Amino acid sequence: MSTWGEHFRVTTYGESHCRSVGCIVDGVPPGMELTEADIQPQMTRRRPGQSALTTPRDEKDRVEIQSGTEFGVTLGTPIAMIVRNEDQRPKDYGGSTMDLYPRPSHADFTYLEKYGVKASSGGGRSSARETIGRVAAGAIAEKYLKLSHNVDIVSFVSSVGNEHLFPPTPEHPTASTNPEYLQLLETIDRPTVDKFIPVRCPDADASERMTKVIEKFRDAHDSIGGTVTCVIRNVPVGLGEPCFDKLEAKLAHAMLSIPATKGFEIGSGFGGCEVPGSTHNDPFVVSDDGRLKTKTNNSGGIQGGISNGASIYFRVAFKPPATIGQAQNTATYDLQTGTLEAKGRHDPCVVPRAVPIVEAMSALVIMDALMAQYARECEEHAAYVDHHFAHQAYHCS
Amino acid sequence: MSTWGEHFRVTTYGESHCRSVGCIVDGVPPGMELTEADIQPQMTRRRPGQSALTTPRDEKDRVEIQSGTEFGVTLGTPIAMIVRNEDQRPKDYGGSTMDLYPRPSHADFTYLEKYGVKASSGGGRSSARETIGRVAAGAIAEKYLKLSHNVDIVSFVSSVGNEHLFPPTPEHPTASTNPEYLQLLETIDRPTVDKFIPVRCPDADASERMTKVIEKFRDAHDSIGGTVTCVIRNVPVGLGEPCFDKLEAKLAHAMLSIPATKGFEIGSGFGGCEVPGSTHNDPFVVSDDGRLKTKTNNSGGIQGGISNGASIYFRVAFKPPATIGQAQNTATYDLQTGTLEAKGRHDPCVVPRAVPIVEAMSALVIMDALMAQYARECEEHAAYVDHHFAHQAYHCS
């Protein structure tokens, strides 16, 4: 289904060739100032046509709030948001190449198998256009998280092809043990990331190397993958559910729901498997404000599925885009072998534009977990705790 | 919450020191033969005490079906399953080390922050004992999937520390482009995996290298991580939902909900980011039975979030266990620095025992997706499809 979240619940709709794409966001806290101006910036960061390295289509992607606010303030009721598709005409079935061939590694084949209906856009809902509704909804969540808890969410490109910002080394099979990496995570912000357009990797040298990789594949009518790293700072302690809905599990779910993703790792990740437990464990120290915090952060801010107050950070793998300019030997729907030649422009690498999408999905996960925890910890709880028992409990702040 | 699935819905309960652990499984198809004998084998593969490399505790973990079957046949009603905890006495609060210190990289601290109550077991639900209910439920799903669609689910250990079964190479940054790897995925079965106890890596040489790594860390009172690979064969085409509930997103969610996991990658995974699109794309060929299938499988059996009929395979990262025999400098709940020395035995590496848990969670994901698809494609659907339109549609089988 096209719904995310239990408390801050987002339902998206739309494919490439319909009238509009958008979403309904239910559960938005009432009384928050909100207008399209809060939402448009991330929409604009996501849209195509931002540089010579992305697809040159120039869609405006202007969002319109339909409901749920009055005089620029949220009412607590569902907020519907719409972005009109500027070219909404579905292509009629004809003899075009795309009608004959399911495109390799696209969703054309699986959508047809699943639904039994051939949409003019192939796997319409698997289009990157579907992420517009996510980014719009994420912008609302981000605003609330920032105002109420000063939560910062920042994503950036950490690799393109085999060019890495922090490549694994024998000393640091995972970057999580590298203090320089952790320092970057604590300080990076979006304006800095956007200084490094087109690649959005916040390091001059790495950015240049990555640009060259993308240019090489673009010029070869080919494509290449990459990774996006995201850090979420100031997450309150105690978010996430034990068992099935651990906070990292929800993040993994959210990230792997973004088109073209192939992997997710949190904290030390895959490289952490190669580090001894004695190094990997995060011992406790006392913070300046007199609370326990971890000295290191190989856990990535989550222990036992629950946030521990340290920065949450993770990395997401994006495959090379399936649309390439080269001819491909493949087969038609009618079981004939042949050669498919794609037309038109495409992104040779999606990671620069994926940055705001990763941020949006992160915001949706944290917002939902925050509201779930609100349901548990209201002040009334205190009233019924037995006093004899309470002295044994360590009190939450 | 402690519930997984929309159609095949599993709710687990229990912590280390309570009377029992177990689950309720709702949505089990009626009319299937089912007794404890179908469930116990996976319970036994999961339980501790299987070798000198795992914790020497010897728990029997005998499962008892409470409801939902009669005369060995499922009724379609909820199946409750119970495993008694043999030592169920909660430890009273005293001066013990564990009462003073939140254990590093355990869930003791985060549970206390979340709930405000200090359980005798620390982060009780984050215990590996909670996975008993999952394995029991997974065994039911597996039986149905096998009987109805001949689905095979097999997991094995693919790395321990820096010893890999298929290490990345310049030629194959991802094993998904390595035919030898794909061949293994098509043929591996559980009896073969279990021949390689204690490590469960189905290769004599790699298994020996991994065993030595575990022994080294065990003898150093330390611990080490590793990865588990899982393949799911014969999954029907068309499972998985577009958008948020893509099949790989649900798998990622399921895997990251297993204690001690830090990463998930499907198909080509992180290594696939380094491969050109022209290599990564999976072109179509015609299968022997006259249907489209992909020639390669870098997608890992899923495109656009929907299964394409090829084998689904993925890899899960497990961190080094947090319980180690070495003394650790850390801080107490009362904000005093000190040294925590753990007692007792522990697993120096969890991956061998994680194998059946990964299989169980895989079964729960596929089963739920299968039932979701049933809801969409019943035969009655055919009746209303307009005939003029139908000739344009590619028919599902």
Place this chain on the structure above:
Amino acid sequence: MSTWGEHFRVTTYGESHCRSVGCIVDGVPPGMELTEADIQPQMTRRRPGQSALTTPRDEKDRVEIQSGTEFGVTLGTPIAMIVRNEDQRPKDYGGSTMDLYPRPSHADFTYLEKYGVKASSGGGRSSARETIGRVAAGAIAEKYLKLSHNVDIVSFVSSVGNEHLFPPTPEHPTASTNPEYLQLLETIDRPTVDKFIPVRCPDADASERMTKVIEKFRDAHDSIGGTVTCVIRNVPVGLGEPCFDKLEAKLAHAMLSIPATKGFEIGSGFGGCEVPGSTHNDPFVVSDDGRLKTKTNNSGGIQGGISNGASIYFRVAFKPPATIGQAQNTATYDLQTGTLEAKGRHDPCVVPRAVPIVEAMSALVIMDALMAQYARECEEHAAYVDHHFAHQAYHCS
């Protein structure tokens, strides 16, 4: 939350003064012909201005499909539908009466208490305008149910004030024991109901009596309540879940979610409490097509929460509308007592316009239950049933 259904999932949005109202419908079966022409008729039956007995506002309520169809056929993806609000300007806060007083028995007070924000429309989502999205979604469900199972859903007005179509009598404390009533339920259709506009009670004499009651209250600047009866014919056997989601429980939930409802009774209902079990029980007979059916239908088509193939019928109570032309002694938000005099026109009785809303919610309940049952009974199930056991089972058709 503003979402209904697990499989056929409807999310509505919008209040009186925003840009548009509408919904997203997820889970619509693919391959069905669908255009606005399928949806508009029920929208038009619901809209105001249909007679001198309803509010004279003349809203067009034109529905626009945004997504999820191509060339007039459903894709299986979410269908967004929008109805523009023609007068969308929120009223600014001023000295108007409505700004000072929470209207008695409206939702102004409870919305303000719940959300802490005062919307210009008072309890905006409690407006009858919210039901537009429900009726649009219901029309899609109805079309599928009709095409796939020939399901008929017909509602009509069964009482206004104390004028009843079938008043309780000593012989028939419940109409369910009256053959004349059951006969009407088997034959009534929408064209017949609409012949009896403005009241929509399909009996000339009762309709005239009800019209007089409404006119009397309208002329007295007062309002009056009434009941709507609904019958659903040709529901497949086996829909509804045991335990919490019994089919009648979902119907009750759906009906009590319609604004202004105060009661629900199914089959024999409240009157059935006064009938002996020996009369109330529905014995089985053999139908013409050689299957079991019940001889009587006091159960209202559902037993143990599951449809039995007989017609499902129930009655819903609607209170007198809260907006009346008379002055009311009440209190302001600022705790001053005073007199509130309402302006503008209103419906003196809502039941005629409630008819299509009751039908829509009925369709949503049956559609969701049908898809839930599909998930359970796919043909593959047959394969695994043990043959030795199967001879003892009574086979479903």
Place this chain on the structure above:
Amino acid sequence: MSTWGEHFRVTTYGESHCRSVGCIVDGVPPGMELTEADIQPQMTRRRPGQSALTTPRDEKDRVEIQSGTEFGVTLGTPIAMIVRNEDQRPKDYGGSTMDLYPRPSHADFTYLEKYGVKASSGGGRSSARETIGRVAAGAIAEKYLKLSHNVDIVSFVSSVGNEHLFPPTPEHPTASTNPEYLQLLETIDRPTVDKFIPVRCPDADASERMTKVIEKFRDAHDSIGGTVTCVIRNVPVGLGEPCFDKLEAKLAHAMLSIPATKGFEIGSGFGGCEVPGSTHNDPFVVSDDGRLKTKTNNSGGIQGGISNGASIYFRVAFKPPATIGQAQNTATYDLQTGTLEAKGRHDPCVVPRAVPIVEAMSALVIMDALMAQYARECEEHAAYVDHHFAHQAYHCS
């Protein structure tokens, strides 16, 4: 499915002849004292064998907590509860009457059609025994609601057959306009109700009349229905969701999910349809503590789907039990007409034993709505409300 609630989530299991019945309750607030002694009293009020008017089976129904508490305090983790079935042997298939006949107005037929499997207990999950898990879970919710908000939930029998505690009159077509009735609702408590065992109607005269009715039907080997009224006092203002999950809609859902129910009405209910709006509206007055409250309560404590602080009250209709001692002409599974004669003892009227079940389901509804509201109104919300706007908002307490 067998799950109730989004935040305080109850999953029940078990049928008549399995090892045990019970439930898992997830979402219980941590830190509350809780032992079996809090739960057993309602279990005992529900169990059979309480008087000569109920079935003479004497089941002990002892509840055992399996998990989720330590040292008598809730941990916040799932609480599993079990009640062993004392006679757990399923009856083998033989030539017994019940194997041949689907019992009229039982669920035997519909379960078989739904699941295709014939359980020895007929419609096993439709058994009153399934309600054991609900009552156990409800007792936990009730304790929390009482401790945190002093919520009182009291049910009582309001009619048996045609003997009513407050029969409708021309002056009061609904009891909601009768001050004597409202007075009873404000003062009734459980000890008073239980003084009137066996009928549990808190009025000596009415109780005697009802007893005679039950005796008459019992002696005639017949059965009779009745109604249960429930009042919930001290519900916080603001609970319930607009649109589909109005508080009365959830209550209706919950009540109609109890076996043998046929109707639900809240506040003025069906009788309220006959009362003018000018009488039915509840004007506001200022309470002694300086807040708005309604002068009358025809709304039954809910407006626009949201609690308004007044007492919530409603009435539930229970049909005459389907099991009767008389012979019934009906048909066999094999389509033969014949006569079914039931054996054994049964309840001639279920309403006395339904009282604690209605209370339990009420507690589950209110608890879940309370937690939903917690998620929305945490103190952090205040921080972001714009000050210029806030003066226009009426502040929640």
